[in-house]
Amino acid sequence: MISSFRRLTLAGLLLAAAPVAAQTAPATDSLAIRRLYDEALMRGQSYENLRELCTKIGGRLSGSPQAEQAVQWGKKEMEKMGLDRVYLQEVMVPHWVRGAKEKGRATGAKGKGLDFNVCALGGSVGTGGKLKAQIVEVHSMAELAALPADKVKGKFVFFNRPMNPVHVETGRAYGEAGDQRRSGASEAAKRGAIGALVRSLTLTHDDYPHTGTMRYDEAVAKVPAAALSTNGADQLSQLLKADPNLQFELDMSCQTLPDVKSYNVVGELKGSKYPDEIITVGGHLDSWDLAQGAHDDGTGCVQSMEVLRLLKASGLKPERTVRAVLFMNEENGVRGGEKYAELAKAANEKHLAAMESDGGGFTPRGFNIEADAATVRKVQQWQPLLRPYGSAEFNAGHAGTDIGPLKTQAKALIGFDCDSQRYFDLHHAATDTFDKVNRRELELGGASMAALVYLMSKYGL
């Protein structure tokens, strides 16, 4: 490709012109937003913060020593930023550990075996030694329910429905296929199965199993559940066609330990005019243990911290209070999000809006707004200001998990929306590492979040 000027309207040219020097006099909104983007793109800190979180601390499952390190790291970094207030919110979190043993093996009638990459789903019980049984493959809960009892009893149920590739928004396909992972084990146990094997929730074809949370129905026996990679699931399905009596041997030493004390990390810039009106912006500090938790959700954490830094560095003192929150335990409990809402309610805080970034650090597309129709329209009035930055898709929609508990307290919940194509390739798998994050995509996300936070802090809702 040789050439250049693409997608540039006149407005875009005017707005995107030269870097704007920091000013103390009031600026127009478009110039203020340009200033936030310039700061992010020229002197952004989020990428180096993410590098440290991912490569120095790494995976940080709730209750782990790494999660504790991440709390201390987040506190220290926000203290360095010279905010008005940095503090921790204590919260008890689940403490599930993977354990040293995690093996899967298929053996045919002739005793020939084949190893499979498996990983325990988060929250699964262990196998208590080697667990060996035949396999029954299904593609839906309805198919499982329709099977005769003797086809399921004493076997592993193998849930092998792929994510649907035709949805442009990959989160939709994830939601549709998620029942297998979330409730597959208990649904299998209800029919007398001794365990569940679940196809990984990803649209890519590779050899990495993807973990993720699952829940037990307390009314039935707790049976272990493991994920297979998509390649592994395809292979196992083929083997079963050739030999339906194939046995699978699962050996996992995961277990749930007693709850552990942990923390949300909160940093705050006090509002200059309306300090009691609060805008929260956050991501979750915990991650799964298999990788570095880069896109899920290191990026949301460093972007939220960056929102405060961008406002400060650009000299845009917010009129309302802006808080960055690094939530603990989104992945397997949402205890941090619940605690934050509980404490806000107890303190009778007035929450104007809460924003969350938990879809990866990819190129921004816009925001999903969860609010009454009038408030949605109010937020949508600012779309034109974000259009030159390609982040102008403002739609009504689900905002996020950690801010969900604030729903009755905040006027609007807002989900940062970014490109979703690559997210599930690495989501909850060993591949979710720092090198998968593009610096500019990450920085543009933080800048677009800062822009909307700035507008809300100036005009209210």
Add this chain to the structure above:
Amino acid sequence: MISSFRRLTLAGLLLAAAPVAAQTAPATDSLAIRRLYDEALMRGQSYENLRELCTKIGGRLSGSPQAEQAVQWGKKEMEKMGLDRVYLQEVMVPHWVRGAKEKGRATGAKGKGLDFNVCALGGSVGTGGKLKAQIVEVHSMAELAALPADKVKGKFVFFNRPMNPVHVETGRAYGEAGDQRRSGASEAAKRGAIGALVRSLTLTHDDYPHTGTMRYDEAVAKVPAAALSTNGADQLSQLLKADPNLQFELDMSCQTLPDVKSYNVVGELKGSKYPDEIITVGGHLDSWDLAQGAHDDGTGCVQSMEVLRLLKASGLKPERTVRAVLFMNEENGVRGGEKYAELAKAANEKHLAAMESDGGGFTPRGFNIEADAATVRKVQQWQPLLRPYGSAEFNAGHAGTDIGPLKTQAKALIGFDCDSQRYFDLHHAATDTFDKVNRRELELGGASMAALVYLMSKYGL
């Protein structure tokens, strides 16, 4: 991230619903487009075609044996598709070769040396053995012009202006910084310099030099020009601050050989109602030699071929003729694009529109339309049909290099517009390899191109 339904309007839900079975009865436009996307996302061929082009053939600079292999490959693949017509268009192309030697080394006063990763710019003359001289660093042509003659004469001019990171659209920053690479050598020669060293045109910081075309002003001596990586340029700048008398030794054996016969590859689906009205869709088959030419522009080639396949496989017989063109020699001559327009004119062909994909195989954003205002508005009327697919940014703007020569012959030139954040990280460098292409991003691009081609083939312009 746990949850799901994002950016889904009611319209999106209805349109994005279940895969639509192929029908022969007329379908509404939205259903036809859904069918194209389903085909691309469920049974797409573009990714495997790209794998073959990139990993079996690899880099394919005009005039190289690999370029010839790529021509034969493109012809063979399109012949397999059962099109109405597949043919080659002969065109003479430049034949520049990098040669075996390509070395750069800085040596200080004390004789200590440091090697630099360099690559010749495309079209550069060789050094004719080792060329050693002092360096003068500049950041613009104006700065070069203002230097006293004795500061430049007999030296290398080191052009070290970075791409401007504040432009959201990275192509704009590329355009602004491009004068250094395109005309740096001749501007340096005009002031008596013996060569040019140019900072790579990329927004990333790494050790890979990026090549790209340059042109000589025939009025001055031809001096060699090489790119340094961005890290290398930063390092050389530091070294020069410590020791302004530093010498640089460049050794490059590149040269320009006589022109070579090559080809555009053309595949065609005849229009059922208006066979004489032609819609062209293309990418360029040649690439630089340092890598596999994946995003530049293998993706545009396989997407253009996929447009024909999607129309055919979805049973959407176009009413106007649709041609996929794999242009030869975009990178260092645009001879294929010029030849295509010349032959179209000579045959008195009626070109309705020409579309080009040459900005990488990233997530689609929309299209840039180069046409009179009424035609731009006509194309923009179809925006809502592409909105559920996130490809609805239809703006007036520059369309593309290979279709440029058709400007006076076609009613509209249309550039496929996709996410630009990662493109220049790998553009013209050794990193532009198949593994950098995401399957779904590529497939969504081909589908959005097919959708707009379908609408134009049905309604005209």
